[in-house]
Amino acid sequence: MPSVPGASQEEIRRQNLGAVLRYVHLHGPTSRAELTSRLGLNRSTIGALAADLVASGLVTEEAPTTARRAGRPSLVVSPRSDRVYAQALSIDADRLRAARVGLGGRILDLREVARPVGMSAVDAVGPLADLVRDMERCVAADALLVGGAVAVTDTTRDADDRIRIVGIDGTLGAALEAELSAGPGFVAGDLADIAGLAEHVRGVAAGVDDLIYLHGGLGISAGIIVGGRLMIGHRGHSGKVGHMVVNPNGLPCGCGSRGCWETEIGENALLRHAGRDPGDRAAVAEVLRAAADGDRTAREAVERVADWLGFGVANLVNVVNPDAVVFGGSLRDIFTAGADTVRSRLGAMPLPVSREHLRLEAAALGPDAVLIGAAELAFDKLLADPLNVGVAGHVGPVDPA
Numbered sequence: 001m002p003s004v005p006g007a008s009q010e011e012i013r014r015q016n017l018g019a020v021l022r023y024v025h026l027h028g029p030t031s032r033a034e035l036t037s038r039l040g041l042n043r044s045t046i047g048a049l050a051a052d053l054v055a056s057g058l059v060t061e062e063a064p065t066t067a068r069r070a071g072r073p074s075l076v077v078s079p080r081s082d083r084v085y086a087q088a089l090s091i092d093a094d095r096l097r098a099a100r101v102g103l104g105g106r107i108l109d110l111r112e113v114a115r116p117v118g119m120s121a122v123d124a125v126g127p128l129a130d131l132v133r134d135m136e137r138c139v140a141a142d143a144l145l146v147g148g149a150v151a152v153t154d155t156t157r158d159a160d161d162r163i164r165i166v167g168i169d170g171t172l173g174a175a176l177e178a179e180l181s182a183g184p185g186f187v188a189g190d191l192a193d194i195a196g197l198a199e200h201v202r203g204v205a206a207g208v209d210d211l212i213y214l215h216g217g218l219g220i221s222a223g224i225i226v227g228g229r230l231m232i233g234h235r236g237h238s239g240k241v242g243h244m245v246v247n248p249n250g251l252p253c254g255c256g257s258r259g260c261w262e263t264e265i266g267e268n269a270l271l272r273h274a275g276r277d278p279g280d281r282a283a284v285a286e287v288l289r290a291a292a293d294g295d296r297t298a299r300e301a302v303e304r305v306a307d308w309l310g311f312g313v314a315n316l317v318n319v320v321n322p323d324a325v326v327f328g329g330s331l332r333d334i335f336t337a338g339a340d341t342v343r344s345r346l347g348a349m350p351l352p353v354s355r356e357h358l359r360l361e362a363a364a365l366g367p368d369a370v371l372i373g374a375a376e377l378a379f380d381k382l383l384a385d386p387l388n389v390g391v392a393g394h395v396g397p398v399d400p401a
């Protein structure tokens with residue numbers, strides 16, 4: 001057993017290794033000199049930490065390619081994105097995706113198949129595992145898999161268009177582990193939470209610790225980050241903002257209530273107002289294009305939905321008091337098309353203390369946000385204790401048998 005002072009020094013070293021690795025993971029190749037100033041550690045400490053990370057195969061160190069004026073150049077520390085990776089999976093409303101995401105947040109490989117209507121999240125485990133096995137066949141022998149995560153949209157619709165909530169705690173990750181019978185394990189999380197996390201870590205809200213990420217898909221849900229931490233609620237089902245009642249005289253909702261926010265701002269609301277068939281997801285883009293081209297019916301449909309969008313955001317902003325609201329999924333384009341209407345509704349409603357500092361942003365990472373966010377969850381253990389995960393992680397391709 002190590003003595004207490006020894007253990008504490010080891011703990012500090014572990015934290016510092018994590019800090020260096022996290023910095024290059026988020027910011028890309030960084031010189032030792034910059035790491036020294038950014039992390040507030042001295043030069044020799046940074047040199048020793050970088051050497052340890054190089055020895056464990058997590059980063060490389062090279063002389064900078066650009067010429068400097070004088071003196072010895074500071075070595076540049078880069079994450080080994082091609083070697084160190086996480087498995088990032090998503091169970092979306094209508095498709096299943098699996099990606100290998102390298103350290104540094106780069107998508108190295110991506111596979112997808114359609115998710116048939118009515119397929120439960122647990123039934124999706126088999127097809128997802130097939131995608132993972134297919135991908136792993138192409139992995140180099142010295143690659144290092146450090147973890148996996150699966151993002152799942154926890155609301156699905158049954159054949160009668162009623163809303164069902166599927167479990168995202170424990171069971172799904174365990175089912176994937178059992179199916180793949182290798183690797184360092186899977187964590188599972190809500191799709192909107194994970195996409196919001198990605199925008200918080202690498203996207204349009206990087207560095208913003210209080211934010212609401214609104215995701216439009218078949219329904220509307222939110223990833224809410226407060227003080228830099230995801231608010232997940234009991235068993236991960238927080239953020240069901242689509243079922244916030246905004247119009248008691250509105251339409252019935254699949255959840256059994258009436259006038260829920262998603263009946264006013266969802267894809268189907270836009271299609272309905274534009275005289276299109278609800279459920280025709282491909283037509284959403286057509287309506288937005290027609291509105292941009294000046295079609296009057298389409299323009300009025302966008303404005304009506306944008307007004308309700310602003311109405312709900314105003315309420316959320318008064319409750320959470322975020323620095324930013326980010327619109328993702330299909331809400332991204334709806335927000336972009338109707339931003340003036342959203343802003344004007346918002347300007348008329350919330351308290352000045354809630355809105356004076358508020359930024360409204362379209363999501364930056366697009367459909368990849370979910371996979372990038374899932375990889376961030378999977379990288380957590382590595383970044384907390386870089387050398388240990390390197391040892392415990394599964395090295396090389398997953399056995400396809």
Ligand SMILES: [Zn+2]
Pocket residue numbers: 242243244253254255256257258260
């Ligand atoms: Zn509802």
